Amino acid sequence: MHVDEGEVFGFLGPNGAGKTTTVRMLACLVSKSSGRATIGDYEIASRADQPKIRKMIGLLTENVGLYEELSAYDNLDFYGRYYKLEEQKRKERIEYLLKLLELWDKKDAAAGTFSKGMEQKLAIARALIHDPEVLFLDEPTANLDPEASKTVRDFILELKKEKRTIFLNTHLLDEAERICDRVAILKTKLITIGSPEELRHSLSGRKVKVQLQRVDDAITSSVKEMGYQIGEVTANSLIINLKEPEKENPAILRSIQSAGGNVVFVTEVGSSLEDVYLKLVKGE
Numbered sequence: 001m002h003v004d005e006g007e008v009f010g011f012l013g014p015n016g017a018g019k020t021t022t023v024r025m026l027a028c029l030v031s032k033s034s035g036r037a038t039i040g041d042y043e044i045a046s047r048a049d050q051p052k053i054r055k056m057i058g059l060l061t062e063n064v065g066l067y068e069e070l071s072a073y074d075n076l077d078f079y080g081r082y083y084k085l086e087e088q089k090r091k092e093r094i095e096y097l098l099k100l101l102e103l104w105d106k107k108d109a110a111a112g113t114f115s116k117g118m119e120q121k122l123a124i125a126r127a128l129i130h131d132p133e134v135l136f137l138d139e140p141t142a143n144l145d146p147e148a149s150k151t152v153r154d155f156i157l158e159l160k161k162e163k164r165t166i167f168l169n170t171h172l173l174d175e176a177e178r179i180c181d182r183v184a185i186l187k188t189k190l191i192t193i194g195s196p197e198e199l200r201h202s203l204s205g206r207k208v209k210v211q212l213q214r215v216d217d218a219i220t221s222s223v224k225e226m227g228y229q230i231g232e233v234t235a236n237s238l239i240i241n242l243k244e245p246e247k248e249n250p251a252i253l254r255s256i257q258s259a260g261g262n263v264v265f266v267t268e269v270g271s272s273l274e275d276v277y278l279k280l281v282k283g284e
């Protein structure tokens with residue numbers, strides 16, 4: 001598989017699928033047993049290339065591991081020195097990142113006093129200290145509250161604007177759907193790869209829920225007469241099985257209206273990337 005420059009790429013798969021292992025191989029932390037992988041022009045297996053890869057990538061690991069006794073600022077400063085950044089550059093980068101991740105107020109507090117979410121954000125800042133072109137994020141929003149998750153997601157989109165390549169391991173399908181250009185599903189081997197939209201469309205058949213003030217026989221018949229199958233009927237809703245709601249909905253709604261129905265809401269049922277995921281992962 002190939003990840004394009006400037007892409008936000010989602011890597012999905014069940015526990016034990018090999019997502020973390022893949023990222024650890026790509027980051028040159030464990031060696032591969034077979035196959036070939038490159039980052040930019042560099043080979044992960046080449047000893048000469050490995051330092052260049054390390055310089056080029058940033059990594060947020062599953063267990064963040066900060067220096068608990070050092071302040072947030074000093075944690076970042078340590079890694080800045082490790083990457084041999086000049087003092088002025090380090091200062092600028094640290095201030096920029098801590099402000100962006102809303103941690104600037106806490107810069108002097110010891111990392112050991114941070115909550116899980118704050119630790120996670122500090123670790124993301126650390127992964128970015130040397131301004132890497134490629135960023136690997138292993139479940140960046142695990143443990144974060146909804147507000148902090150949103151901060152991190154918005155931040156990822158901000159990084160995308162800077163043309164960085166982001167490789168994101170995640171279990172959160174709605175997160176993948178919202179921010180990823182393409183996703184791959186892994187279960188020890190690659191099951192599928194494509195944009196969330198392509199994957200949704202690969203499942204034949206979608207479902208639309210039409211909510212009405214009231215459902216009666218005239219309404220259900222009007223839908224059936226058009227050749228559609230009704231999945232479920234309640235006193236005020238219909239679930240209709242369709243191929244392409246974008247094209248088929250308008251005519252269906254006109255027909256419901258002329259049968260006397262008053263439409264209140266029309267929504268697609270279910271998180272469809274989730275449907276694709278569950279089908280593919282169970283099917284293997």
Ligand SMILES: Nc1ncnc2c1ncn2[C@@H]1O[C@H](COP(=O)(O)OP(=O)(O)OP(=O)(O)O)[C@@H](O)[C@H]1O
Nearest residue numbers: 013014015016017018019020021022030062169171
């Ligand atoms: N160096 C290694 N050598 C052999 N097997 C390994 C090695 N590292 C990890 N594994 C195994 O590979 C499998 C995949 O683990 P990995 O942590 O990559 O999964 P994951 O997709 O990240 O799962 P999770 O969603 O739980 O984080 C596990 O069974 C693990 O024990």
Ligand SMILES: [Mg+2]
Nearest residue numbers: 019020021062
């Ligand atoms: Mg993992």
